[in-house]
Amino acid sequence: MRQKSKKLVITFDSTADAMAMECSAQSNGIPGRIIPVPSEISAGCGMSWCADECDAPRVLSDVENHAIAYLGIHYLMMY
Amino acid sequence: MIYFDNAATTLMKPPSVPQAVAQAITSFGGVGRGAHQASIAAGTTVYRARDAIASLFGCTDPRRVAFSVNATASLNAAIRGMLHSGDHAITTAASHNSVLRPLYYQVDHQGAELSVLPVARDASIDYDAYVRLFQPNTRLVVLTHASNVTGDVYDVARMARVAHEHGACVVLDCAQTAGSISVDMNKLGVDVAVFTGHKGLFGPQGTGGMCVSEHTTIPPFIVGGSGIRSYDRAHPPVMPEALEAGTLNAHGIAGLLAGVEYLQQTGIETLHERTLALTQRLEVGAASINGIKLYGGHAGHDRCGIVALNVGDCDSARVSDMLSNDYDIATRAGAHCAPLMHQALGTEHQGLVRMSLSSFNTEQEVDVALNALEDIAHIVFPPSANQCAVPTKAADNQSAPFAEAANN
Numbered sequence: 001m002r003q004k005s006k007k008l009v010i011t012f013d014s015t016a017d018a019m020a021m022e023c024s025a026q027s028n029g030i031p032g033r034i035i036p037v038p039s040e041i042s043a044g045c046g047m048s049w050c051a052d053e054c055d056a057p058r059v060l061s062d063v064e065n066h067a068i069a070y071l072g073i074h075y076l077m078m079y
Numbered sequence: 080m081i082y083f084d085n086a087a088t089t090l091m092k093p094p095s096v097p098q099a100v101a102q103a104i105t106s107f108g109g110v111g112r113g114a115h116q117a118s119i120a121a122g123t124t125v126y127r128a129r130d131a132i133a134s135l136f137g138c139t140d141p142r143r144v145a146f147s148v149n150a151t152a153s154l155n156a157a158i159r160g161m162l163h164s165g166d167h168a169i170t171t172a173a174s175h176n177s178v179l180r181p182l183y184y185q186v187d188h189q190g191a192e193l194s195v196l197p198v199a200r201d202a203s204i205d206y207d208a209y210v211r212l213f214q215p216n217t218r219l220v221v222l223t224h225a226s227n228v229t230g231d232v233y234d235v236a237r238m239a240r241v242a243h244e245h246g247a248c249v250v251l252d253c254a255q256t257a258g259s260i261s262v263d264m265n266k267l268g269v270d271v272a273v274f275t276g277h278k279g280l281f282g283p284q285g286t287g288g289m290c291v292s293e294h295t296t297i298p299p300f301i302v303g304g305s306g307i308r309s310y311d312r313a314h315p316p317v318m319p320e321a322l323e324a325g326t327l328n329a330h331g332i333a334g335l336l337a338g339v340e341y342l343q344q345t346g347i348e349t350l351h352e353r354t355l356a357l358t359q360r361l362e363v364g365a366a367s368i369n370g371i372k373l374y375g376g377h378a379g380h381d382r383c384g385i386v387a388l389n390v391g392d393c394d395s396a397r398v399s400d401m402l403s404n405d406y407d408i409a410t411r412a413g414a415h416c417a418p419l420m421h422q423a424l425g426t427e428h429q430g431l432v433r434m435s436l437s438s439f440n441t442e443q444e445v446d447v448a449l450n451a452l453e454d455i456a457h458i459v460f461p462p463s464a465n466q467c468a469v470p471t472k473a474a475d476n477q478s479a480p481f482a483e484a485a486n487n
Contacts, residue, residue, distance in 0.1 A: 014317050015111030015306050016142045019126035022119055036114045046307045047114055047122075069142075 002079045006053040008032070009078075010063065011041055011071040018047035021068050030062045031055040041074055050078070081408045081444045086227055086255060086385055086435030088277045088284060090409075093341040096281055096334045103333035110327045111306035111320075121329040128336040129319070135339055136253075136272050137263035138290035145322035146332060149287040150254040150275035151177040156300035156322055157250045157271050157289060158182055158221060164190035166218040169209070169247075172198040172419035173226040173233065178252050179419065182221065192216070198423035202229045202375030209238060213245045220247050222269075224262065225255040228420045228433065229375025230358075230385030232260060239268035248295060254278060258342055259383050260351050270295040279383075279437075280342065282335030285328050297322060350438040354384040357436045357445055361386045364449040370460045371452060374424050374431055384436035387424075390452070393459045395430035401458075402432070406451040410434050 012018045022034055032051030041048070051059045053075065063070060082090045103124065108117030110125050129141035138144060147153045158181040162168050168182055172195055185191040194212040198204055220242040225232040239249045251269040253262050258279025264272040269292075276286030291297060302314035303324040314324060342350070365371045365388055374387040390398050399412030413430040414421050421427040434448065 013307075014142065014315075014320050015122065016126060016129065016319050018111075019119075019122040020141070023123050023126055023130075026123070034114045034119055043310060045112075045305075045309045047111065 004077045004079055007076055007078045008049075008051045008053055008056040008059060009035075009038060009041065009074040009076055010049040010059070011037055011074065012047065012049075013069065013071045015047055017069045017071075018049070021049050021063070021070075024062070024066045024068055025049075028062060028066065030059055032059055038076060038078065040076055041072070081406075081440075081447060083434040083436060083440070083444075083448065084409045084411050085437040085440075086230075086278065086383070086433060087411055089279065089281055089437050089439075091437060091439035092281045092334075093338060095337040095341060096283070099337035100283055100330055100334040103330040107329050107333070110329050112326065124333050124336060125327060125329050128332045128339070131336055131339040131343065132274070132288070133290065135262070135342070136257075136274070136290045137265040138272070139265075139293060142318050143291045143293065144288060145291065145319040146286065146288040146327055147322070148285050148328065149277070150252065150273050151287075153273045153287055153289040153322075154178055154221075154250070154252060155181045157273060157297055158219070159185060159189075160297040160300055161248060161250070161271075161295075162189070162191050162219045165192075165216060167192040167194065167214045167216045168219040168221060169194050169196065169212050169217060169242075170221045171196040171204055171209075171223060171233070172423050173202070173204070173223045173228075173231070174221065174417070174419065175223065175227050175252065175254065176416040176418070177254070178221050178223060195419065198226075198420060199378075200423065200425060201378050202226060202231045202420075202424065203378035204233060206234065206237060210241055213241070213247070217242075217245055217247045219250065221250045221252065223252045223255075225259075225379070225381075225383045226375065226385075226417070226420055227255050228385075228415050228417050228424070228431070229378070229387045230255070230383035230435070231375050231377075231379035232256065232381035232383065233379050235269065236267045243268060255383050255385075258338070258347065259354070260381055261347055264290055264292065271297070276331065276335040276338070280335060281338030283331040286331040286335045289322070291318065291322075299324065301325070353438045354436055354440075355382070357438075357440050357442065358382070358384045358386060360442060361434060361436065361445045361448065364445070365452055368449070368453050368456050370456045374426065386434045386436075387431050388434070388452075389426065389429055389431050390456050390459045392429060395426075395432045398432050398455055398459075401455050402448075402451055406447070406454075408448050408451055 276282030
């Protein structure tokens with residue numbers, strides 16, 4: 001059974017930015033995956049990047065190194 | 080079939096294009112409409128297509144590439160979004176109706192003003208006359224990179240420089256040049272470069288779009304679903320969603336990506352040289368046939384793979400139909416949606432036969448077409464008669480004489 005754990009969630013201004021993140025992750029092995037934006041952050045639609053909190057330093061470093069445009073960085077307790 | 084209608088749609092595509100479409104149509108979900116694998120597969124393919132298009136056009140940011148269904152849709156969005164009441168726009172008589180009609184709409188319904196730079200009988204334009212068209216309220220210049228009638232490529236860099244000196248933005252219609260010759264929007268100095276996927280980029284029909292420079296804003300033209308900010312009343316202004324309301328044609332864009340990758344791997348210059356050699360072979364051969372009239376082709380600083388011609392005064396529709404029906408050679412006759420160009424060339428009644436080549440055509444096909452043109456010229460100009468054996472459009476509304484002549 002899934003347990004709640006602390007996750008890094010990165011939001012984007014556009015779907016194109018989210019897909020840029022996905023493409024970069026596929027090429028560079030960035031941990032995490034695309035998820036729908038959690039409603040705690042924003043109601044409605046959209047894509048965000050979710051990774052385990054322990055991978056946050058690596059993810060955030062890669063985001064900066066590969067100049068991925070993002071909107072916000074959040075930490076949430078999530079299933 | 081010998082296919083010489085590539086200026087309308089390229090028929091011969093790299094094999095990777097249909098393969099990409101077939102693979103996409105059985106595996107893609109909606110772009111940006113879900114976080115599952117089918118949606119992500121579509122989304123990443125579309126993003127890679129943005130990246131490839133941005134690279135091809137010298138656009139600095141893939142997010143500034145907005146897809147649409149064709150060049151016409153993007154030209155409407157750009158022209159109607161950038162030209163407002165009291166603004167003045169300039170275009171040239173080489174423009175296609177996809178440029179002219181949105182401009183006319185803004186004039187007729189939005190109170191904009193328009194000046195059209197004439198084209199000379201040889202398809203050239205007077206760059207000094209262009210400079211004189213600018214007014215204090217000139218906000219937009221919409222240029223056709225290459226005439227879709229004659230293939231002449233105009234000196235856009237020179238015209239864009241002048242436009243910017245006058246504070247105007249430049250929208251470039253690259254429908255004929257994208258994929259056919261190098262188009263670098265930075266080097267050319269254009270603010271918006273509009274492309275279609277189904278011609279020189281070797282993509283499927285129903286794909287197109289525009290590259291928008293960093294300092295240019297085009298408001299949403301069609302509004303609706305965006306996949307983001309769903310509770311906002313207004314369509315989000317963020318690029319590229321601002322110009323991409325509704326579900327994208329990701330299946331088609333997958334094919335477009337394959338076409339662009341083929342161009343990048345093979346080299347546009349290499350393909351252009353091949354097309355140009357075929358074009359020159361066709362033109363030189365056609366010029367040697369008695370009664371053939373050629374139009375344009377030497378008015379610009381480069382050209383696309385088009386040979387525009389007529390056989391005497393014979394209706395271009397008749398000649399094109401003979402080529403199709405008797406020789407299985409596909410061409411396009413008529414006005415080519417470019418009415419001002421035909422007025423300039425003096426072909427508004429006769430139209431002309433456009434033979435448009437691609438790098439997939441062969442010298443053998445060109446030679447077959449030249450033999451066909453020679454045959455048709457003999458039909459139109461029988462050795463024993465001075466008159467056109469096939470009545471012109473203006474003089475004849477009956478099909479019988481044509482059938483009789485065609486059977487000669």
